[in-house]
Amino acid sequence: MLVRDAMSSVSVTIGPAHTLRQAARLMSARRVGAAIVQDGDSGGFGILTERDILDAIGLDRDPDLETADAHTTRDVVFAAPTWTLEEAAEAMTRGGFRHLVVLDDHGPVGIVSVRDIIRCWVPARLVA
Template sequence: MLVRDAMSTMVLTIGPNHTLRQAAALMSARRVGAAVVLDPDAGGLGILTERDILNSLGLGQDPDAERAHDHTTTDVVFATPSWTLEEAAGAMTHGGFRHLIVLDEGGPAGVVSVRDIIRCWVPARQQVPA
């Protein structure tokens, strides 16, 4: 199975000046755990995850004052839609992260998460309803 079969094509894209509260509200509304941060001044794409927001809050930082660009991971590993799920899982394991931005033709085509991969690997009859 390939990344294109598992990825979410609903990509939440935010700007570098969004506050962490704004980012969290958008992520919550879309029910996603990561946002692609588009920052042309900093060289392109980065990722802001729910863990980045949680770490900031844990440090006592103000989510209304903290900006996405200060918490964005810019050293990002990108996947392509033609990667296998094994390749994506290996990259996540090696890098210690749970989301990959999927690039196709130079732009973000989707995001694949550990949860997306597990959903594909576990047969539907074994999945427990939430």
Template structure:
């Protein structure tokens, strides 16, 4: 199985000036655990994850003053749609992260997470979110 088969094609893209509160609201509305941070000034891509926001809140930082840019991981490992799920899992383990931005022709086309890989590998039917049910 390949990354293209497991990835979420819902790609939330935000700017570096978004506050952490705005990012969290957008992530919650889209039900995603990561946002691609696009800096149009540098044409760079980074990633902001739910863990980045949690770490900031845990440190007592104000989510209305902290920006995505301050917490974005910019040395991102990108996946290709034709990577195997083993390739993606290996990259995640080596890098110590849970999300990979999937690029096709230098454009973000998806995000693959540990949960996506587990869902594809599991033989157990996926259950609904009990909070939303």
């Protein structure tokens, strides 16, 4: 099975000036654990995860003042839609993270998470 078969195409894309609270609200509303942070000036992409927001709040950062830019991971490992789920899982294990931004020739097309991969690997009869 390939990443494109498991990834969530329902993603959240935010700008670096979004506050952590704004990011958290959007992520919660769409029930996703990560947002793609797109820098309009540089055209680059990063990722902001629920863990990044949790870490900031744990450090007493104000979610209404802290911006996504200050907590975005920019050294992102991207997955191709044609990667196997094994390749994605290996990249996550090597890097110690739970989300991969899926990128094609035109830009981000979704995010694949550890949960997405597990859903594909666990037989449906065991999930129900």
